[in-house]
Amino acid sequence: MTAQASQLTSAQEPAAVSPAAPVIRVEGLQAFYGAQQVLFDVDLTVMPGEIMVVMGGSGSGKSTLLRHLVGLSRPAAGRVELLGLDITRARSMEMLALRRKIGVAFQGGALFSSMNVLDNIMLPLREHARLDRKTMEIMARLKLEVVNLAGADALMPSELSGGMLKRAAVARAIIMDPTLLFFDEPSAGLDPTVSSALDDLILKLREAMNMTMVVVTHELESAFKIADRITILDQGRILLVDDVAGVRRSDNPRIQNLLNRRSEETEVDAQAYLQRLTGETPTPPAATNETPEAS
């Protein structure tokens, strides 16, 4: 099944999602790092309450896609619509209002090292809400309870383990009770037990708070546990969008390689490779001014 066909099928017959309008609609998204195109005409739809997992190998474009979904990067072409707002054309006030409804749990936690856990978690509230400090502290401690970090409020980020940092990042991401929550590699660097507990937390949050979630991960076990649907990216293109069963039964060799974790010879664009080696870069159609990052 082609990606297009699969996505249409899933969109018409979503598993465990409401018939309401999509929470995320991406159309024709293209992205470049300098001259190098890293996303090619990406189309994606995520429905309310759905957990969409984005998978792919290193350099597949999944982190780039996430950066565009959360508004950290502007696309060279295409459209990204979140909660009905086209963020590629939104005004700053519209983006500010949208950000109150969105949470992002970054891979490394992204906590401020000079602040204790409680102040880190309260930070979005101090930026976006006018609440009594006592109310904000109770809200932050409630979130620490939810992520099983009760009592960690006075600790500094440097005193937290990797798993605790991830949980603190989740607590901060959900402090505003977001409608839409993004996770960047939630399981990366965690042992299987801690990783599994984080998966359980993701499912628990969805059930209790009815959030829509996009989870970027390369952990197969985690993806299969939490996903309603999985988007598989390969060299900047969507290879497949389907539910877990559909991904498992795919006979696409590249997907099978991903599932079986077999390394694969990357196709080489000789001309682009030569240009990289020699430092000669062609003029991009529409380039962003970002620095490359690992996907």
Place this chain on the structure above:
Amino acid sequence: MTEVIRDEEGRFVVELEGEIDLERAPALRKTLLDCVRRGRDVLVDLSRVTYIDSSGIASLVEALQDAGKSETRFGLIAISPEVMRVFELARLDKVFTIHPDLGSALEAGA
């Protein structure tokens, strides 16, 4: 959100309606703390609340704490299944006294 406060056999019954979010929570906090600080037992009727976010829940928690300090009772009435799921997520169902309806609350002497 609208609020109605009425006297019910010597206790305050605070009836809430609609959505309780970041915009409404400060007013709710003030109402609840005012009621508690007047030294009477308080029941908060949530039967017509369609949504309550963490700021609203935090206001309930603070009022519960104040009630404990002033040795008055603070209970909740008719929490919807949706709100109860959020309470259970943070284990607040173990902290609050929750009654299915006003009649049960009065019968229990809340």
